[in-house]
Amino acid sequence: MEEALILIGGSQGSGIETSSLILSSALVRAGYGVLSNREYYSNIVGRHSYIHLRASSSQLPRSLTYPVDLVAALDAESVFFHFDDVRRGGFLVYDRDLSKTKLRGIISMEPESRARVEGKLKAIGAGEELGSLALALEGLGVRSIGLSYGSIISSFAEKLGIARAEAQRFRSSIVVGAAAGLLGLRQEALDYAIDRRFGRRPALSKANKLLTALVAEEVKSLVGSPLRLDEPSIGEEELLLVSGNDAVGMGKIVGGLRYQAYYPITPATDESVLHETYEALRVEGESLGSIVVLQTEDEIAAVNSAIGAALAGARASTSTSGPGFSLMVEGLGWAGMNETPLVITYYQRGGPSTGLPTRGSQSDLLFSLFASHGEFPRAVISSGDHLEAFYDAIWAFNIAEKYQVPVIHLLDKFLANMVTSMPLPDWSKIRIERGSTLFEANGSVKRFDKSSVVSPRPVIGSGAVIWYTGDEHNEWGHITEDPVNRLEMYEKRYRKLQLMDAEIPEEERAIYYSQGDEDFLLVGWGSTKGPALDALRELREEGLAGAFLQLKVFEPFPARLVSKVISSFKPDRVIAVEANIGAQAAKVVAMHTGHVIRKHALKWTGRPIYTMELVQAVKRLLAGSEREVMSYGK
Amino acid sequence: MEEALILIGGSQGSGIETSSLILSSALVRAGYGVLSNREYYSNIVGRHSYIHLRASSSQLPRSLTYPVDLVAALDAESVFFHFDDVRRGGFLVYDRDLSKTKLRGIISMEPESRARVEGKLKAIGAGEELGSLALALEGLGVRSIGLSYGSIISSFAEKLGIARAEAQRFRSSIVVGAAAGLLGLRQEALDYAIDRRFGRRPALSKANKLLTALVAEEVKSLVGSPLRLDEPSIGEEELLLVSGNDAVGMGKIVGGLRYQAYYPITPATDESVLHETYEALRVEGESLGSIVVLQTEDEIAAVNSAIGAALAGARASTSTSGPGFSLMVEGLGWAGMNETPLVITYYQRGGPSTGLPTRGSQSDLLFSLFASHGEFPRAVISSGDHLEAFYDAIWAFNIAEKYQVPVIHLLDKFLANMVTSMPLPDWSKIRIERGSTLFEANGSVKRFDKSSVVSPRPVIGSGAVIWYTGDEHNEWGHITEDPVNRLEMYEKRYRKLQLMDAEIPEEERAIYYSQGDEDFLLVGWGSTKGPALDALRELREEGLAGAFLQLKVFEPFPARLVSKVISSFKPDRVIAVEANIGAQAAKVVAMHTGHVIRKHALKWTGRPIYTMELVQAVKRLLAGSEREVMSYGK
Amino acid sequence: MASRFRTDVWIDWCPGCGDFGIVAAMQKAFAELNIEPEKLAVVSGIGCSGKTPHFIYANGVHTLHGRGIAFATGIKLANPELTVVVSGGDGDLLGIGVAHFVALGRRNLDITVILHNNQVYGLTKGQASPTLKKGDKPKSLPAPNIQDPVNPIALAVSSGYTFVARGYAMWVDHLKELIKAAIAHRGSALVEVLQPCVTYNDLYTGDYYKDRLYKLEEEPGWDPVVRSPAELDEKAARAIVKSMEWGERIPVGVFFVNPLAETYEERIAKRNPGFSITPPARQPISRNGGEPIISKEEFRKLFSDYIIIVRG
Amino acid sequence: MASRFRTDVWIDWCPGCGDFGIVAAMQKAFAELNIEPEKLAVVSGIGCSGKTPHFIYANGVHTLHGRGIAFATGIKLANPELTVVVSGGDGDLLGIGVAHFVALGRRNLDITVILHNNQVYGLTKGQASPTLKKGDKPKSLPAPNIQDPVNPIALAVSSGYTFVARGYAMWVDHLKELIKAAIAHRGSALVEVLQPCVTYNDLYTGDYYKDRLYKLEEEPGWDPVVRSPAELDEKAARAIVKSMEWGERIPVGVFFVNPLAETYEERIAKRNPGFSITPPARQPISRNGGEPIISKEEFRKLFSDYIIIVRG
Numbered sequence A, B: 001m002e003e004a005l006i007l008i009g010g011s012q013g014s015g016i017e018t019s020s021l022i023l024s025s026a027l028v029r030a031g032y033g034v035l036s037n038r039e040y041y042s043n044i045v046g047r048h049s050y051i052h053l054r055a056s057s058s059q060l061p062r063s064l065t066y067p068v069d070l071v072a073a074l075d076a077e078s079v080f081f082h083f084d085d086v087r088r089g090g091f092l093v094y095d096r097d098l099s100k101t102k103l104r105g106i107i108s109m110e111p112e113s114r115a116r117v118e119g120k121l122k123a124i125g126a127g128e129e130l131g132s133l134a135l136a137l138e139g140l141g142v143r144s145i146g147l148s149y150g151s152i153i154s155s156f157a158e159k160l161g162i163a164r165a166e167a168q169r170f171r172s173s174i175v176v177g178a179a180a181g182l183l184g185l186r187q188e189a190l191d192y193a194i195d196r197r198f199g200r201r202p203a204l205s206k207a208n209k210l211l212t213a214l215v216a217e218e219v220k221s222l223v224g225s226p227l228r229l230d231e232p233s234i235g236e237e238e239l240l241l242v243s244g245n246d247a248v249g250m251g252k253i254v255g256g257l258r259y260q261a262y263y264p265i266t267p268a269t270d271e272s273v274l275h276e277t278y279e280a281l282r283v284e285g286e287s288l289g290s291i292v293v294l295q296t297e298d299e300i301a302a303v304n305s306a307i308g309a310a311l312a313g314a315r316a317s318t319s320t321s322g323p324g325f326s327l328m329v330e331g332l333g334w335a336g337m338n339e340t341p342l343v344i345t346y347y348q349r350g351g352p353s354t355g356l357p358t359r360g361s362q363s364d365l366l367f368s369l370f371a372s373h374g375e376f377p378r379a380v381i382s383s384g385d386h387l388e389a390f391y392d393a394i395w396a397f398n399i400a401e402k403y404q405v406p407v408i409h410l411l412d413k414f415l416a417n418m419v420t421s422m423p424l425p426d427w428s429k430i431r432i433e434r435g436s437t438l439f440e441a442n443g444s445v446k447r448f449d450k451s452s453v454v455s456p457r458p459v460i461g462s463g464a465v466i467w468y469t470g471d472e473h474n475e476w477g478h479i480t481e482d483p484v485n486r487l488e489m490y491e492k493r494y495r496k497l498q499l500m501d502a503e504i505p506e507e508e509r510a511i512y513y514s515q516g517d518e519d520f521l522l523v524g525w526g527s528t529k530g531p532a533l534d535a536l537r538e539l540r541e542e543g544l545a546g547a548f549l550q551l552k553v554f555e556p557f558p559a560r561l562v563s564k565v566i567s568s569f570k571p572d573r574v575i576a577v578e579a580n581i582g583a584q585a586a587k588v589v590a591m592h593t594g595h596v597i598r599k600h601a602l603k604w605t606g607r608p609i610y611t612m613e614l615v616q617a618v619k620r621l622l623a624g625s626e627r628e629v630m631s632y633g634k
Numbered sequence C, D: 001m002a003s004r005f006r007t008d009v010w011i012d013w014c015p016g017c018g019d020f021g022i023v024a025a026m027q028k029a030f031a032e033l034n035i036e037p038e039k040l041a042v043v044s045g046i047g048c049s050g051k052t053p054h055f056i057y058a059n060g061v062h063t064l065h066g067r068g069i070a071f072a073t074g075i076k077l078a079n080p081e082l083t084v085v086v087s088g089g090d091g092d093l094l095g096i097g098v099a100h101f102v103a104l105g106r107r108n109l110d111i112t113v114i115l116h117n118n119q120v121y122g123l124t125k126g127q128a129s130p131t132l133k134k135g136d137k138p139k140s141l142p143a144p145n146i147q148d149p150v151n152p153i154a155l156a157v158s159s160g161y162t163f164v165a166r167g168y169a170m171w172v173d174h175l176k177e178l179i180k181a182a183i184a185h186r187g188s189a190l191v192e193v194l195q196p197c198v199t200y201n202d203l204y205t206g207d208y209y210k211d212r213l214y215k216l217e218e219e220p221g222w223d224p225v226v227r228s229p230a231e232l233d234e235k236a237a238r239a240i241v242k243s244m245e246w247g248e249r250i251p252v253g254v255f256f257v258n259p260l261a262e263t264y265e266e267r268i269a270k271r272n273p274g275f276s277i278t279p280p281a282r283q284p285i286s287r288n289g290g291e292p293i294i295s296k297e298e299f300r301k302l303f304s305d306y307i308i309i310v311r312g
């Protein structure tokens, strides 16, 4: 097979994240491209979670889709949740010991979900028990592989010479072994992956290797390796295996981050944890610098202390998601008023309010564009994939310092938690641009000199003496309410929008994917990029040729380019693709260009947009529908 | 004269607010309509402040304009600031004792302003001293009336039999007397106004009456009453003399406010102070209810405690301006998520950040529309004048409860601090509509029953048992992450936008002022209404017939009506009039209708839009200009 | 019966979590106090602890991180007839929400706060909370904590809470009694609960507490109650000093009670007697199906200071 | 010379305002400590007090209401070589900003906080601030205050500030010495200043303070310094008890000093020694005019845990 789609399910806390990491590493080691997403509840232990993974022999995957080739379940709940995610001819690996488990016994399943699963079971004529479901699936063309996880653990314990209870700790490796067996993954790759994860604790390495090998063999002996992937043809010699949080975190570090403040929040925290881990920037015993990472008392302190650090000259940022950003907007305005290079990394999750804390959305675009009272320039950049996120993290700092504006780097939970095999960034594309930041200066300086739109910025500690205030101020940074100063200073700041618009190429702010022959256009942003491009590829195979316009920078908005592209299509052939209900990017387009995009493919269940549902949605939209709501995913 | 324009200047803390109140009351008593604005620095004592007042014999004025007929100055700074605000043929009343005061001696004047005044003095050939300026003005056709305030106080002290030092306390009444004299205002009206203000302290009443009469006589003996107003023809028997804060505060009380939380902030506090004063709702010893007014520890507590009160069934609100609202957005989102009838009264001031705390703007429209992460319905209502503000305060509660949405009532500092003579509201227009709020219920209730877009809302304490959470929830208000529930519950909430749009007549959301013969259109909102209508009247006299479209409700936006009106004009004959730099309402129009309004008359100095400058701006825009920036006012 | 206060929502805390004990104690306390679920509001912030209201059959308001007290304040003031209990995490109440925590004490509003002190941010995976001691390194931290802790008891006493106690999540019946006393007390009450977090906190475990906890009420001569105004400062100081005891012996029980202070409700009612007659939230605001309760004539009288009789 | 620290911005406080004394004391203290204005950052919140930085010739950062400490924290951590002084109102620091006030103490970061305690919100026209006592009715209040006050000294000591003092705005030289000591102290320092607000507060006036204030240093036997770890709790408790003294006699001077505690800077440097070599804000982040300081090869090594060598 050219590619494989795998779903691994188990309860929160049961180890499937590690399993997925090992499986992904092994696949990458063996030459495949990998993309995986993790879905989980806002819960520490007990609720259902799963990994949805795509491995490809021919490319680095950029989207996920259903159905999958394999569901490997650690518990009964995963089977009840996902049995209908498997394709005909696909496989289900489950724990035969749980055959008698009844749906109604799964207390961790929310009543709404349980009721629906119940209906589904009825529909396919399955009984309430797991065993009966496995049987019914066979009838539907899904091959159920019931292993006795208990016996596996027993024989594993015996072989390793450890107690059975201790052996249970390794239980999650069963699904890794099963997947490896079905995929025909070579053991060297698996061992490499396990060493990579547990290398510093050889006993764990050894145990995991043994258990996965054992299960892989058992599975192979039962069914062979029916999901064997084609020989890989990707041709990378090394790949990073990173989440979106990691990619941004690394980008910031390369970009010169020296101060990161945060208050814990899903799905942003992991980025700051990476910074904590690398705070000493130690390479072979030598330190390349030091990053201060401060866990603050709240997000208000996070943003404001980051502004303080920026005033002192550090590249400073804070990372958060919606609830945290909502608390940061007053600080954002101060930064805008004081022309401070602040970077806020904003991972959108399902809102409003606490919403779906561990699920994704693209519902904060308009908020990030207009947050805080009054008017001031800002930049808002959204990244379409991990590699973009890496570069954009650096770009955000450059824009912030060159134009002395706050920059919001907009990401989402999808990207944050998806783990991908990413090529090493191209160093020739990376520049550090600090604009007119001054580290040496002397005595009192007009911080807000009106003679240029961007005034030289001596940092505090440079030797200059300067003043800042959130009040309207004169060139010295002292308060003044004089109306003429107000007129000019306000406009000086606002003009930076024009300056950015003039200096940053529109082609970097909106990316047009076209072969020139398309008769419809998808307009999307952020993590819709992958599914949109993949959907277009599929649609083209079916004879429907569409182009993609990726909106990347929303402020300064590339209005001319966007206008040009959109007006080259018939109005009823332009479709906005967004993970929200309001078609927010489409609103921004209308605001800047007057083009009202009337066709929308939307999703707001908190789960990613999958390629196959987007394909369907686009077809229906092209056939006349005005609005398609996607909703696949548990 | 049909009307008079008066400017009274003095330093902050010197009593001009009281002077203006007395003068206004007297004018109203005498049958005139009055509108006045107060400009002041963010300072307690010492900086320059002034009142700009329009009195009319034929109507209740709705805008202010320059030049004025009279500048009456309590101090030298006021003369230096305002000498060029007087029309040719107009009057300056000043303190002759200060003739030797030099511009450079006025330390309270900001350097930017001083430099500009210096230039102006040079330009008219005046020297640095006040006396020299007064002289120069005479040459320019302004009649300078130099009174010795010192001698006035002395003879007043003598007449009253009090010490000279004590007599100084009444100094600010000199300008009242001077204005009264020039206007030929009858003493009965003045006495009435003074009694109204000091009635409970007869000694003060007596003193003020004496001093004003004394000065009025002196002025009359010098120049007569050259600014005598025509016989009034307005025909109201009673009028309210209220600020915008008062109008909103009274509206809320009539609307049933029972809980008001606030944290002090200009220019919102005065509304809450009114509520504190009237918390017992006592009429002739009998109490009609009780309002809890809570000064909280911050704005976060203000908004969230108001939500709590709303859950318990009280009509609850909080009032603030930009910095406070910035801290409220997280709470706003919770209210949206939980379908809570919360009213936030939002007085826009000059931003961004602390900005110009005591000046006005219309720069928070987009923020109020998109504040808080995630998507949820809200209503955003802006009032065009005091009477609207009164009715809208009630309307806001009705919408909030009928649709169970947070409502933002958008006002601005201009309206908040302008004092006007307002007719008593028409009781037949007032309804209290509480929608499906339930005060009696029983046991556990599905608070978010999906069977209707707006579910019945039992208040806490009604006898029901209900749950709320900022997380996505099921019909019972319990957390669920189920994707199908999410799909439906999210849309249930969002549909309220459609429902409001369907049920609230578009004609109440956008008001079209037209005689049917216009060939250009002004589009404005909030307190631009008055200047826009008055400017149109003047323009019509000059043969330019324009219509006015007042945008009143921005969410749910009256897109069809607005589209219809705008498209009935040539695109280059549509002009947005706004007190901001971004033409924010125009952006909202584009977002909803695709109509891009390309001509803008804008002002962001923090001072109100004056009729005469709008007239000029519109003329230039009609003649081809794309953008006119207004900036009149000190 | 406490079961009356159960819901059928599955409790998704980690097996063994101390929060189970807290909910059980709350349910029992409500039952024994004979509170009607309809007249009770349980308000929480965000965190593992924040989920509490969903597990209790009573009006439940699961609010924002750190803001439970602010919501509760509005509920209570709008309808003082309700019993209002706030349940929150240590991060929630003492970190992001500490301004409201302090403000409640200063008001002495009749609300009971139950503080789940597990020394970590549970729901975000075990970061240090404001009560974790400097130098402590529970398993979820990569390096020892470098901030000093806040002391909830001392902070509460000095903020003006008039009932301050500490319980232990695993001593459900003892905790229940503290909660009952706190609710019965008129004024702001804090019950800090030592709550083992089995997943992230391997320092302050059940084992840790087992040998160290002792009950103040069993301490000879311990009398936390302020019996005359003159005693106030001394009793407060003693409570604070007592609260510093943390080591071989850790006290639980009642640290401080001041029954003499006026509640906020009483303070308001003094100024505005109407407040205590009908709760603001339950006053009629309209009549005849939509007319405002204030007629035009009453408006005229109420705001006569603003009205000018024109004699043109 | 203190005049070196003056600016030519007109000071627009009310004539007679205590804030004049505070600025004068600050300027003198800076001069006598020989601090370079270029290496000094004066950070404030919003209020009358918030305007302070504009009147001082040194880097000035006039921030948001309640947030001065948060800004200052970032400045100090990014460049620990700077002297950082926060000047804020009582509403600012103890009301809306109290979470940051507490957090600073918990960190013991080397920042000095000067608290303008005038018992009112000056700039918004005299509402009660968190330090106003219950029952007090200064002329700006329509009715007596109904909330209990917070005690800044007690709160600072219990939050972990390692230098805690109180001065009086009108005793400029005495105050100056306190400020000097606070700045010289390594760690979080609070100087509360009793500051008459002549416009709104007619209770706590110069006259009021005149006969009541006394200096702790003149009190026989008063020793606020913690000289060994064993003394810590006792000295802290004594400071807190002392701070409750408010009536016929009101103490000013140093309440508490703990020179033994590690500063936050030291705590970080332990984990990350690079921090104390070059301040983060002053480290080069690029070379050759734009290349990142981290080369691709170094990136590969730094993040080797994330790199997979493909053996396809």
Ligand SMILES: Cc1ncc(C[n+]2csc(CCOP(=O)(O)OP(=O)(O)O)c2C)c(N)n1
Residues within 6 Å of the ligand: A263, A264, A265, A266, A299, A323, A324, A327, A354, C046, C047, C048, C049, C050, C065, C088, C089, C090, C091, C092, C093, C116, C118, C120, C121, C122, C123, C124, C129
């Ligand atoms: C404004 C905001 N910031 C951050 C979060 C993320 N968050 C959720 S729970 C939590 C901490 C919970 O810790 P604690 O209050 O101690 O409660 P526990 O989970 O330990 O019961 C945080 C930071 C949030 N929900 N809202």
Ligand SMILES: Cc1ncc(C[n+]2csc(CCOP(=O)(O)OP(=O)(O)O)c2C)c(N)n1
Residues within 6 Å of the ligand: B263, B264, B265, B266, B299, B323, B324, B327, B354, D046, D047, D048, D049, D050, D064, D065, D088, D089, D090, D091, D092, D093, D116, D118, D120, D121, D122, D123, D124, D129
């Ligand atoms: C977020 C926010 N809320 C409210 C205000 C309005 N405000 C300005 S100054 C002030 C109070 C100042 O009191 P305090 O901190 O005691 O300082 P003082 O004026 O007494 O020196 C307030 C509430 C603001 N600027 N920002």
Ligand code: SF4
Residues within 6 Å of the ligand: A044, A045, C012, C013, C014, C016, C017, C018, C019, C048, C049, C118, C122, C123, C196, C197, C198, C199, C200
């Ligand atoms: S993480 Fe800790 S506090 Fe949260 S449920 Fe688990 S054990 Fe309880």
Ligand code: SF4
Residues within 6 Å of the ligand: B044, B045, D012, D013, D014, D016, D017, D018, D019, D048, D049, D118, D122, D123, D196, D197, D198, D199, D200
């Ligand atoms: S209002 Fe009070 S604190 Fe503010 S400047 Fe005047 S006297 Fe000083």
Ligand SMILES: [Mg+2]
Residues within 6 Å of the ligand: C047, C089, C090, C091, C116, C117, C118, C119, C120, C121, C122, C129
């Ligand atoms: Mg906790």
Ligand SMILES: [Mg+2]
Residues within 6 Å of the ligand: D047, D089, D090, D091, D116, D117, D118, D119, D120, D121, D122, D129
């Ligand atoms: Mg103050």
